[in-house]
Each structure stands twice: as C-alpha cells, then as structure tokens.
Amino acid sequence: MAQLWGGRFTKETDKLVYNFNASISYDQKFYRQDIRGSLAHVRMLAKQGILTEEEMEKIVEGLNGILRDVENGSLPITDEYEDIHSFVEANLIDRIGDIGKKLHTGRSRNDQVALDMKLYVRDEIDEIDGLVYKLLCVIERIMEENVETYMPGFTHLQKAQPVTVAHHFGAYFEMFRRDRSRLSDIRSRMNTCPLGSGALAGTTYPLDRAFVAEQLDFDEPTANSMDSVSDRDYIIELLSALSTIQMHLSRFSEEICIWNSNEYRFVEIDDAYSTGSSIMPQKKNPDIAELVRGKTGRVYGALMQMLTSMKGIPLAYNKDMQEDKELTFDAIDTVKGCLALFTGMIDTMKFCKNVMEQSAKHGFTNATDVADYLVCKGIPFRDAHGITGRMVLDCLKKGCALDDLRMDEFLSFSPVFEKDIYEAISMKTCVERRNTTGAPGPKAMEEEIERNKKYLAEK
Ligand code: ARG
Numbered sequence: 001m002a003q004l005w006g007g008r009f010t011k012e013t014d015k016l017v018y019n020f021n022a023s024i025s026y027d028q029k030f031y032r033q034d035i036r037g038s039l040a041h042v043r044m045l046a047k048q049g050i051l052t053e054e055e056m057e058k059i060v061e062g063l064n065g066i067l068r069d070v071e072n073g074s075l076p077i078t079d080e081y082e083d084i085h086s087f088v089e090a091n092l093i094d095r096i097g098d099i100g101k102k103l104h105t106g107r108s109r110n111d112q113v114a115l116d117m118k119l120y121v122r123d124e125i126d127e128i129d130g131l132v133y134k135l136l137c138v139i140e141r142i143m144e145e146n147v148e149t150y151m152p153g154f155t156h157l158q159k160a161q162p163v164t165v166a167h168h169f170g171a172y173f174e175m176f177r178r179d180r181s182r183l184s185d186i187r188s189r190m191n192t193c194p195l196g197s198g199a200l201a202g203t204t205y206p207l208d209r210a211f212v213a214e215q216l217d218f219d220e221p222t223a224n225s226m227d228s229v230s231d232r233d234y235i236i237e238l239l240s241a242l243s244t245i246q247m248h249l250s251r252f253s254e255e256i257c258i259w260n261s262n263e264y265r266f267v268e269i270d271d272a273y274s275t276g277s278s279i280m281p282q283k284k285n286p287d288i289a290e291l292v293r294g295k296t297g298r299v300y301g302a303l304m305q306m307l308t309s310m311k312g313i314p315l316a317y318n319k320d321m322q323e324d325k326e327l328t329f330d331a332i333d334t335v336k337g338c339l340a341l342f343t344g345m346i347d348t349m350k351f352c353k354n355v356m357e358q359s360a361k362h363g364f365t366n367a368t369d370v371a372d373y374l375v376c377k378g379i380p381f382r383d384a385h386g387i388t389g390r391m392v393l394d395c396l397k398k399g400c401a402l403d404d405l406r407m408d409e410f411l412s413f414s415p416v417f418e419k420d421i422y423e424a425i426s427m428k429t430c431v432e433r434r435n436t437t438g439a440p441g442p443k444a445m446e447e448e449i450e451r452n453k454k455y456l457a458e459k
Helices: 015-021 024-047 053-071 084-102 109-145 165-190 209-215 225-230 233-259 287-310 319-324 326-348 353-361 367-376 381-398 407-413 427-432 442-457
Strands: 150-155 158-164
Touching: 024 053, 024 084, 024 109, 024 209, 024 326, 053 084, 084 109, 109 165, 109 225, 109 233, 109 326, 109 442, 150 165, 150 353, 150 427, 158 165, 158 353, 158 427, 165 233, 165 442, 233 287, 233 326, 287 319, 287 326, 319 326, 353 427, 367 381, 381 407
Parallel strands: none
Antiparallel strands: 150 158
8 A cells, every 4th residue: 555645644544445545546547647747846846946956857857767667568557556646656756766755845636636637638628629520521521422412301200301411411510510619618718727726725835836837738827726626617517518529429320320220221331330130140230329329328427427526515625526537537438439430430331312312202391392382473371381281181192292293183282383393392493492501402502511611621
C-alpha cells in the first residue's frame, strides 16, 4: 500500500478500506495529463524561486523518464499505489531521491486531480470532435451522390411526401453539426486552469498561476479556488453533449435497421459491418446499428450518475467527486467507438435506389401535390384536400397509385383536371418543385450542400 499520507495515523488502513478508496485502476488513464501538469507546476516553482533550477531540472528529467517508461511498457502502473498521483510521486522519489519530495510543494491532490481531469476531458473533446467531423464528411459525400435518389419521407412512420436520400442525410448533417458546436462551447467554457487552487483556499507560496495556465494551453486560471477544486459542471455538460450525440446516432441506427429489414430493403449493410446467426443460415443482421442504439443507454446512465453524485456535495472537495471518472471514461470510450463504427458502416452501405423510388411512388406521397394542383386551378385548399382524399380512397379500392388514374377518372373527381396533371404529380416534379430553403428540391439541395462544404472546409 503506497500512499502519500499517514503521518497522523497510528494504524495501517484496513485493506478493504484501502481498496474501496483507491482510484488507480481507472485514474491511470490520465497518467500523461498528470505528468504534463506536474511538469508545468515544477517549472513554475523554479521560475518563482520556490525551487532551484537544478532541482527543477532533476524533477523534469525524472518525470519525463517515468512518462517514457510507462509508454514503452517498462514501468507498469500497478494497484500497489492509491492513485495515479501517488504512483508518479513515489516513482519520482525512487528515481531521483529526496528532491522528488519537493514536487508537491504548493499543490494539493484536489487541484491536481481537477487539472488532470480537465486536461483529459479537453483532449477527448478534441478527439470526439474529429470523429464527428469524419462522420460529417461521409454524410456529405452521400448527400452529393444522392441528390436524385428518391425515397419516401415519413411522418408517424407512414409515407408522407417524396424526398431524396440527400435530403434525409442532410437532416443528420445538421444534427451532428450542432453536436460539434456544443462540444466547442463546452471546450471554451471549461478552458480555465484549476492548478494553484490548493486544497480549497489557494496557498501562501507566491505561485504564478497565469504562467501555469499558459503552459497548459488554458485561457486563464480559474477565478475562485473553492469552485476550482469542486467544479464538475463541465463533465455534466460533456455527458449531456455525448448523450445528444448518442441520441442522434441511435435514431439514425434505428432508421438503418428499418431500411435494412427484409420488408424495406432500402439499404444493404456491407458484409464487413454485419453479423450472422448461429442457427439461421440465411441471416445477415445489423448488429452494429443495434449496438450503437443499445449503448446509448450507457451514456445516458453516466449523465444521470454525475448529476446525482454532485447534487448533495457541500463545498469544496469531497471524495464523492472521485466518482466522476469511471462512467465518464466509459461514456467517452463508448461514444468514440460508436462514432467510428457508425461512420464505417454508412460509408460502405449500399442504397437500393430502385426499391426506394418504388416505395416513394406507392404510398400516395404525391397526394399533397394533387391538392396543390387543384389549388392552382382555383379551388380552395380545404376543398382540394377533400377531393384528393376521396381520390386516395378510390385508388385504395382499385389498388393503384394516383398517377395511374385515367383522365376520365380524374375528371370524375373535378372538372378542372387537365392532361398536365400527370407531369404535375410525377415524383420528379414533386421533388424538383420543392425549392424553399432547406427543402429537397435540387436548387435548395445544391445550396445546402454548398453550405455544408464550406463548413467542412473550415474544419
Ligand atoms: N483520487 C481522488 C479523486 O479522484 C484524488 C483527490 C484526492 N483528494 C483527497 N483529498 N483525498 O478525486
């Protein structure tokens, strides 16, 4: 049991207590950030004359050695240490002797762990942002290739109006674009450096907090030392943003499961992203989409846990806060995995364009256009809606589509129908005429794609 304290204790910690308290099994995940923070701290201590240059250099060398050896596998992080901070400090003292004991001058594990977690989360935000960006690039490619791939648009999972694959995917482009903007908001709001806040009340050493903040790429030091060591808002914000990303991925996955079903056959998921059945030889299952949908619950769970853990904690640091790590790490890893796999899955997915188009044709997706046609011929919309409804009923009886009706049948519903009705309600026309900003028409789509490309070019 290697721990950083014990002077005022007369007994060894109970083994079960030690294990219950220890966090090394998961906080070792940010060993890199912990060492990075210590390097900045010790350089500042020397700059302020609190340590000598030689002491600083020895410590820097020792810390870099630990980093190198952990990375190359020669220094395993084991559970004989309470946490990653103890691991680094104990190893430093092992390597450079008593000078290593000066590392923790003017610092507490409270501001240290607050820093480590922020550094870790900030790095992960950047990675997740990159993964969402890659997904957006694939969505954009699919949009460009499918401006004329017709499909039914749904409301209530009932065929509503014809749209295109480009338009449908464009909706997801917007969602994931907003996700990136949420990540970026969180990153800029959290980008203040807690180091130098001590346990809760700062320190009597003449620390230069701004110098440390700058070295670690923060905008500035945190403003209040009690808040510094006990602020976990940014983790809650991150988990909320991650939950939203998962929610989007999950909706998309659900659609892909539906589209990939035997009944729909709108898409075919690539063999590399499908799985089989141990008993039914014919099966090719969309397991990846299902797993992404399923894992969404884990990420929501992390958000709920964090909100609940934080709600009753008095100022400043309390050990409850150690619980900020495991589920947050799990949520981050889950979202990263889901993003990467989902992107690969849609990148390789085939669209069965004919099936989609046929489906859009059969389902009265042009009924609104028949009504709009009647309006153009001077009939009030409410009456046009009624006439078209009766026509749909008639088609249902006959088992045909609206555009299959003969001219005399059209005329039996209204005398204003003319030959141009066929062109007016063809699927091509239905889509092509919808050119209000954000609509599936080719002019509107071209503008949307242009905007998306410009956005992606800015990174
Ligand atoms: N492992 C602790 C955590 O994650 C580090 C801070 C410990 N501070 C303390 N006062 N015991 O929160």
